Amino acid sequence: MEISQIHLDVLREIGNIGSGHAATALSTLLQRRIAMSVPEVWAVSFQEMAGVIGQMDEPQAVIYVKAEGEAPGKAVFFFPLESAEIVVQALIQSGETPDLYADELAQSALKEVGNIMVSSFLIALAQFSGVPLHPSVPALAVDMAGAILDAILLEEGTLDEQVLFIDTQISGIPQIEGQFIFLPEAGSLHKLLGAFGL
Amino acid sequence: MSNTVKVINVGMADYKTASTPDILMTAGLGSCVGVCLHDPLQKIGGMAHIMLPKANGKAGDNPFKYADTAIALMFKEVLALGGKRGRLRAKMAGGAQMFSFPGKPPVLKIGDRNAEAVADELKRLGIPLLSSDTGGSFGRTIHFDVSTGELRVRTISHGEKII
Numbered sequence: 001m002e003i004s005q006i007h008l009d010v011l012r013e014i015g016n017i018g019s020g021h022a023a024t025a026l027s028t029l030l031q032r033r034i035a036m037s038v039p040e041v042w043a044v045s046f047q048e049m050a051g052v053i054g055q056m057d058e059p060q061a062v063i064y065v066k067a068e069g070e071a072p073g074k075a076v077f078f079f080p081l082e083s084a085e086i087v088v089q090a091l092i093q094s095g096e097t098p099d100l101y102a103d104e105l106a107q108s109a110l111k112e113v114g115n116i117m118v119s120s121f122l123i124a125l126a127q128f129s130g131v132p133l134h135p136s137v138p139a140l141a142v143d144m145a146g147a148i149l150d151a152i153l154l155e156e157g158t159l160d161e162q163v164l165f166i167d168t169q170i171s172g173i174p175q176i177e178g179q180f181i182f183l184p185e186a187g188s189l190h191k192l193l194g195a196f197g198l
Numbered sequence: 199m200s201n202t203v204k205v206i207n208v209g210m211a212d213y214k215t216a217s218t219p220d221i222l223m224t225a226g227l228g229s230c231v232g233v234c235l236h237d238p239l240q241k242i243g244g245m246a247h248i249m250l251p252k253a254n255g256k257a258g259d260n261p262f263k264y265a266d267t268a269i270a271l272m273f274k275e276v277l278a279l280g281g282k283r284g285r286l287r288a289k290m291a292g293g294a295q296m297f298s299f300p301g302k303p304p305v306l307k308i309g310d311r312n313a314e315a316v317a318d319e320l321k322r323l324g325i326p327l328l329s330s331d332t333g334g335s336f337g338r339t340i341h342f343d344v345s346t347g348e349l350r351v352r353t354i355s356h357g358e359k360i361i
Contacts, residue, residue, distance in 0.1 A: 046249070046263075056226030057339040059354050064297060095230055112323035139297045143354055146226020147337020150210065151296035154229050154249060154308045 003164070007189075008041045010196050015039030015166035017128055018121040021181060023170070025120040026113065030090045033174040036180070042165045050103055052080060052165055053179070056146025058077075060084075061100050063114030064135035064152055067122055072190035075118045075135070076152055077170075078179040079110075086176055087113060100142045111138040121182070129195035130135065162188065205341075208232070211263040213246035213272045215279055218345040225339045227292035229309035231265070231317045231332065232340045234289045235283040235325065237348040242342035244272040248292075250308070251315035265315035271321060273323055288325045289349045289361060290316050291340050293332035309333065329361040 016039055023036040042052055050056050061084035063077040072107060079087065081100060088098045088106045091113070098106035115138045122133040128185045153163065163183060170178035208214045208224040215221050224232050227247070236243040247266045252262040261267035276286065293313035305350035312330040320327050331338070331351050341350040352358045 047212060051211055057275075057337070057352075057354075141335075142294050143230070143296065144226040144337035144339065146210075147228030147294065148296050149228070150226070150230045150249065151228040151294070151309075155297070 003043050003189075007193055010193060011041045011164075011166055011189075012039055014128065014192065015168060015182065018124045018182070019168040020167075021051050021120040021124040022117040022180065026170070026172075029113065029116055030087065030107045030172070031174075032090065032172055032174075032176075034170060034176065037169040037171075039166050039168045042167060045162055046047050049163070050146070052167060052181070053145050053149055055181050056149075057144040058160045059143060060145045060148070061110055061140065061142045062145065062148040063110055063138055063140050064148075065118040065138045067118070067133045067182075068136055069131070069133035071082060071129075071184065071191040072135060073133075073182055073184040073188050074152055074155075075114075075121060076149070076181050076183070077114055077117065078181075080177055081142070082112060083176045083178055084142075086174070096125070107140050107142075114138040117180070119152065121180075124193075129192055129197055132190055138176065208245050208247050210247050211249050211260055211268075211270055213220065213244055213262060213275075213276050215244040215272065217242040217243065217279065217313065217343050220344060222342045223340065227277075227338045227340065228294055228296045229292070229312060231290055231292040231312045232268060232338075233265075233320075234340075234342045234349055235269075235276050235281070236287050236289070236342075237276065237285050238287065238347055239282070239285055240280045241345050242276060242279050242281055243326050243342060243347070244276045245340075245342050246272050247336060248316060250310055251311045266319045269323070272296060273293045273325070276325065283324070286325045287347065288320050288327045289329050289342070289347075291331040291338050291349065291361070293350045294334050294338070295337060296335055297338070298335070331361050332360065
């Protein structure tokens with residue numbers, strides 16, 4: 001389907017409400033202030049992907065949760081390693097820097113962050129659009145951002161020519177940075193927009 | 199003509215060709231496969247960043263996405279640059295499985311299928327596959343030196359090697 005300006009505006013609003021809820025959830029979880037930027041909506045080709053996620057071989061902790069239901073999509077958090085370490089330390093109340101590659105407790109803490117944020121995002125989305133959605137079990141990978149992103153894009157074994165992102169920057173005190181993206185599947189977009197009479 | 203080495207970046211679902219002394223590179227291969235062609239005498243080559251195994255008639259959307267269509271196109275371009283059919287050699291890296299969901303079998307191991315499709319297409323074109331570094335559950339960044347045919351594979355937690 002053709003994506004028009006009004007579609008983009010609606011998607012940005014969906015992203016805004018959803019990520020606002022997700023930020024509140026993270027804020028409560030970590031007991032510190034977390035802000036999320038007004039989302040950007042992108043429809044990009046693969047060649048432009050680096051423009052959305054930055055350095056493709058930069059190591060990041062990435063949490064991936066599928067939104068399942070009538071309008072499926074994929075929710076992805078990118079945390080730079082230092083930020084992921086701070087998030088884990090705040091959650092498990094430890095002063096030691098966790099080894100994100102090997103420490104199972106740190107890894108499950110990060111998955112829980114993803115779970116809670118995506119649940120809040122999807123609850124907001126469902127309330128707003130009337131389309132019920134629920135999160136899958138979260139998965140975590142700590143590796144090159146581009147490598148993780150391609151695996152997520154290709155997970156179903158098919159791929160549209162343009163990838164649509166709802167993209168939000170996360171920032172918190174102290175020094176937490178991250179990126180939340182939501183990728184609605186092609187058919188889902190129609191359903192979500194349909195709920196708004198578009 | 200300057201002698202400085204250019205590093206040519208190959209994006210997702212794209213391919214590039216190059217001649218000595220340039221280097222072809224692609225960053226952050228996950229389930230995708232980077233496949234390189236090389237003519238050691240002409241010191242030319244190409245690199246493709248493959249996302250999916252077979253076009254199955256859907257190449258119209260973007261032939262550079264698929265192993266079969268992308269390699270065939272790159273092969274033609276390397277020949278046009280002066281490469282000789284019987285002299286071309288290939289190497290590949292990538293095709294990892296970055297995620298596994300607990301309780302769910304990995305039904306579609308897209309990384310393995312990509313690597314397999316690349317090997318099939320090379321065989322069909324009669325290009326020997328000299329070496330490969332595929333599989334695992336980690337990302338790879340690759341640099342291909344078209345002067346020497348060396349493929350440098352860098353990872354974050356599994357070291358670096360030249361194949």
